[in-house]
Every structure is written in C-alpha cells, then in structure tokens.
Amino acid sequence: MLQNIYDYLLLMSLFSIWLVILLNMILVTSGFINYLKHYRNKKDRILSEYPFVSILIPAHNEGKVIEKTVQSILDLEYDNDRYEIIVINDNSNDNSKEILENIKERNPRRFFKIINTDNIIGGKGKSNALNIGFKESRGEYIVIYDADNTPEKIALKELVYDIENDPEAGAVIGKFRCRNKNRNLLTRFINLEGIYFQWMAQAGRWQLFKLCTIPGTNFIIRRSILEKIGGWDTKAITEDTEISFRIYRMGYHIRFCPYSATWEQEPETVSVWLKQRKRWIKGNYYVLIKNFKYLFDKKAGPIRFDLLYYLSIYIFFFTASLISDLIFVLSFGGFIKTYIVGYSLLLWFMAYVLFVLSVQISSSTEKGELNFSNFIIILIMYFTYCKLWMLVAVIGLASFINDILFNRKVTWYKTERF
Template sequence: MADFLLIISIISIWIAVCQSILIMAGAIVFIRKQNREQLTMPDNLEDFPTVTVMVPAHNEELVITSTVEHILQMNYPEHKLQVIVIADNCTDNTAAKLKSLQSSASYEGRNLLILERTGTGGKSGALNDALEHATGEWICIYDADAAPEKNALLFLTRKAMEEPEKYGAVFGRNKARNRGQNFLSRCINLELVTIQRVHHTGLWQLFKLGTIPGTNFIVKSSLIREIGGWDEDAITEDTAISFEILMRGQLIALAPQAEAYQQEPEKLSVYMKQRERWAKGNYQVVLDNLHHLVNRSSWRIKFHVLYYATSYFWFMIAIIVSDIIFVANIIYQIIALFNPAVISPFQFQGDVYVFLVIAWALMYYIYVLQINLALAADIGQSNTRNFILSCVSYFTYSQLFLLISVKAFAGMLIDKITGREKKWYKTQRFG
C-alpha cells in the first residue's frame, strides 16, 4: 500500500512539473512577443467606451481617499468616466472621507457617486447595488486599497476594443506596493509576480484563457447584467464570475500593461485568514463546476475546471501524502538509531523512494525557475536578494499553502454540514 501511494504521488508530481514547464514555455513566448512590440499611446480617446468604476469599501478609512484620487486622476476622458464608491456597512469614517473628497474643489463636477448601504451579500451585494446605478458600457472594479497607474483603464479598454465581440472581460496586473515591508510581504510579492508574469501570460498565450482577479479588471455591462450580477453566495466572486463569462462563449483577455498597486498583508494572521477564505471559495467554485467535465461545455471551460481541480485537489493531495511519507520515514530512521527493533510502516521496494527524492528536487528547481523567470520580466525585481528569497521561500512561505488548503477544505465541509453563514471578511489595512 505504501508503495502504491508513493508511486501515485510521484506520478502526480511529475505531471505537475510538466504542466509548469508547459505554462513557462507559453509565458516565454508571450514575453518575447511583448518585448518586440513598441508601446504607443492613442492620440484621441473619444472613440473609447464609457466606463463605470466601482469600488466596494467596508471600513476602509485608512486607504479609501488615496484610492479614489488615483482613479479620478487616471488618463481617461472625464465625460466617459463614472465612479461609484460603495460604503458597505461601515462603522468608521469611510463615508465621511468620501463626502469630503466629493465636495473638494479639485473634483468639482466629476461624476462621483457615493452609496451608503446596510444590506447583505458582502462585496458581491455591494457591487450588485452599484450596478443598478452604473451608466458605463463597461464596468471596472478596483478594491478599496488599489492604486491604479495613470493609464491602467486606458490599457484595459484598448484591449477590449481589439476584439469587442469576443472579449467579455479584460484584466490587468496587480503589484504589491508594500512588498519591501517584511519577509512575508516580500514572499507575497514573489508569488504575485510569478502568477502575473508566468501563469497568466502562459495560459493566455497557449489557450487564450484568463481568470478575473478581484481588482483591476473590466467587464461588459450588458454581459454582467445578463449573468444576473455577482453571486452573493460565492466567497470568491471573481472566480465564480469567470466561469459564468466563459459559459457564454466570451473570453477573458489579458492586458499586461494595465497595472495597479495593492496593499498585501503584513501580518501572518491576516494573511492566513485572507488565503483561507480564497482557498475555501475556490474549492466551492471547483465543486460547483465539475459537471462541465462531462457535459457539452466548450473545451476551454473543461480545461479551466481541470486546471483548478488539479491545482486545488489532486496535486495538493499528492504533495501532502508524499510529505507525510517522507517525514514519517525520516522520524522512524532516527528512532531506529536508538532502537533497531522499531520498523517504519512505510517499506518501499527497490528505488521507489529515490524516485520521490528526484521528483521533489525537480519540483523545487521548477519552482525557483518560475519565480526568477517572472522576476526577470519585471523591471527592477531581478536581483540577488530576490533570488535568495526564491530559494528559501519554498521551504517556508510556500509550505503555508498546505496548511491553508487543509484548513480551508475542512472549513468548507463544516460550512456545508452546519449551514454556517458565509461572510465577507475584509483584509486588514495598514496606514
């Protein structure tokens, strides 16, 4: 039985490695193509569509003023831009700060709407309420801690205009603005850069497959209304809406120049709560969409479901099983030094255990290679300190995913059994 479990784990790890190599190959092609293209700015923005930017904010007094100012100062025609900020069940000065900004002379005459709500549904409920007031042809979402660069919205809409019939949504890149704060924020930065510059670019280059992030994206107003708005029962509403868009034959395109900065957790407790919520939401979305693997859905939807299912279930279980076997075997070998009568329950035939070590070594190499490929594609991030951090983070930061995944899956099961209500947990901000 031990041999069987180990062999399955080894095969799974090799499949995960092959998947990573394929995505990296796609990312390299994308990066090379992007580097050959000359970035130009349009002379006239009058042909660009109208956009409603929506910002859900729950007790965000520390960051909300800066975020709205960044949005209002973007390089986009003022008469084509509507901004709706939703002060959702706030008990702090979020609404007061927004009203003060609204009445300032600097933004006099701007189309800025402030909604104060006390309804349910968390972030999704806030967005659905704002949708009723939206007048733009496209809806743009920014989180309350976002700092979009001046041309972020321009790049998002320009990408949408390339294939207006095919693209139902367009997403950009998010960067950690507090990445140098401590060890945790530096590791989060590595993760974010790798996802943005390897996984997203590789999947888009190879399969024209994208996933909406929680912030810095646009979606057709008509499409989001056709879908019925955001799912108020979904913990990760962005992943859920991505599947809804794909089901309607629309693509989610990548606009790599559209960048926005966001604040990442600086405390481990805040990080764990945030990621456990994300993992739990993604587990639920995967389970809700497994039926697409056996119905007549498009290959792109099937691949999307399979990609999430392997990442959150299959590969994760394989790594956990192999970790348990590896650690248990080491512990028994140490005990055997003092008590030779003790025999490990994991007895392997031939060189099976050696193959596990080789698979792990290759997985570690690919892990470090992915990060440094991403860093090389991001100006100013490829340096000695980040290289060392990429090597160390595998044994520290990345191992948190195992704990988070187990806790999230257990939490999801408890929610289903007990009927526990899902809540919108806001990530703690830092001034």
C-alpha cells in the same frame, strides 16, 4: 525497488507534484513568450474616441487606504467626462464615510458618487456591494478596483483599448502588483507569488488557450454581460472566479492585457494572510462544485482546462504534498520504512529545480525583481511559503465541508488593512 505501499504512495505523490509544477512551468514559459511578444512589438494603443465607463470601488472599513485609492482613480489619464466613479461604502463603522465626503468636497466632479449602505441592504460581502453599485452605474463598460488599489495612470485606457478592439472579449484583465512588497518576508513571498501565478500563469494561459480568470481587481467587463447574467453571485466569496466561468459559458473569452497594472496592499501578518487565503480556497471549492458538470461537456470549451487546472492545484497537488510530507515525517521518525529514497530524492529535486526556475523566469519580466535577494527568497519559498499554503488548504477544505454539513451561512472576510 518498490517494497511496500509506502513506496508506491511516495512515488505517486512525488510524481503528481512534479507534474503540477511542470504544468506551471509550461504556463510560465508561454507567459514569458507572451511577454516578449507584447513588449518587443508594442504599437501605439490609442482610440479615436473613448466610451463612457463606470468604475466601481467596493469598500468596507477601508479608512486606512481608501483616500489613496480614490485619488489615484481621480488622477487616471482618461477624460473626466467619460468615466464615473462609484464608491460603495458598504456598512462601514470606521471613518470611511468622512474621508470619502472630504475627498468629494475637494473634487467636485460631475461623475463621482458615494453610496453609503447600512446593515440591511449592505454588509453582505463584495458581490452584494458590486450589485448595488452596478444598479447605480450607467457606463457601457464596468471596471472594478479594490479599495486598497492604486492603478497606474494608463491602466484604464489600456483595458478599454483591448475590449473595444476585441468584440469576442467579454472582459479584459490587467495585472496587479504588491505595493508593500518590502515590508517583511511574507510580503516578499506574496510579491513573487503574484508575479508567478497572477502575471505569468495568466499570460501563459492566454497565450496557449486564449483563457484567463478574472482577478478581484483591475478588470473591465461589458455591461450587457452583467445585465444578462444578473450581476454577481452573492453566494460566491470568490466572485471573480465564479463570474469568469459564466462569461465563458456565454461564448466570450477573457483577454489578458499586460500593459494595465495596479498596485495593491497585501497582508503583512500570517494571521491576516491565512484568513484571506482560506476565503479564496473556500470560494474556489464552491466554484469547482458549481461548474464540475462542465468537465465532461465537450461544448464547455476552455472551462474544461480551467476546471482541470483548479483540480490539479486544490486536489491533486494538495493531496500529493500532504501524503509525501506525512511519509517523510513518519519515515524520519522510524515509524515506517521506505526503500526508494534515491528515486524519491531525484523526483523531489527535479520538482524543486522546476519551481525555482519558473519563479526566476517570472521575476525577470518585472523591472528590479531579478536580483540576488529575490533568488534567495525563491530558494526558501518552496520550504516555507508553499508549506503555509498546505496548512491553509487543510483549514479551508475543513471549513468548506463544515459549512455544507451544518448548513452554515458563508461569510465574507474583508482583508485587514495596514
């Protein structure tokens, strides 16, 4: 029986949490169906002729990882005369320039360009670096890889195949995996998060709504689209999400290609992870505000679902989790009293079970990930890693509000490499 306002708040918050997790469960289940459909009936995916493609690699102080990345792209299974590599060494002050020059000397390819920028035209973030590289490119399609990526050899061919065979696709995205997943507990959390949110949830959204959001890497986009929209928004620090909305507003969709995969390095310390995720949250709030008006526009199409999806995660789930945790702490400390412990525990347990089941289903789609060790990681993930997300959500929101109130220039944080 509901006795006071704390009971109402607790029940509403737990119900909101449960609904968001249920939504993700539906997406993961749909993603699993998409996975089965693709891998059980995979046909030959070969084109009679492959188009000329430009690969852009934005890099700022990436000396620790850039050689491995460029070498993996040089080794792609794609005709050397049909793709160019453009590395934008963006105002780096480490040894990136020397490393890149050595790579080029060892690989005297016709279509391999290095652009070194200074602090006048460069050093202004990833979007600006991509715009610089785009101006120097000449491919019919543009492909982006982050400087810490090692794409699988067929990754480019798979992206090209899908966009060539789908004239309504403005872009095609692949999946990315964590290459340093066994480094520590944090990277194992991130690995499972990537499979869950960036693999299964993307596949589920594509299966249900023909809707995806561009990640920061391993995607292909039509040159004609970039020319029409004027390139990347330099004010957006999550340029991938922002450009996705503009592509949809043009009437295109973004296709998901599970056969194209890249492996990237993830943060290995909590401090680096917090800074990276803080940038993501601030950037996504910018995108939400910029596109909020389309939530009420019937002609906006799939944008409306994506806006609701981001609102559910960054507003409803965040607020509900904060309220439920606060009430629990106050109740446990004897500062307030609640009377629906049984109901709240039931809803909490249902949400927990759905979360564990969702991540388990997701992990089953990747070879070697469905094991007892990962099951234990998933069990503790809800109480640890997910709570870290709440902390970074608070920090990100506070920083975003301060930027607006004090008219601060938004700076782009480049993830530290290891």
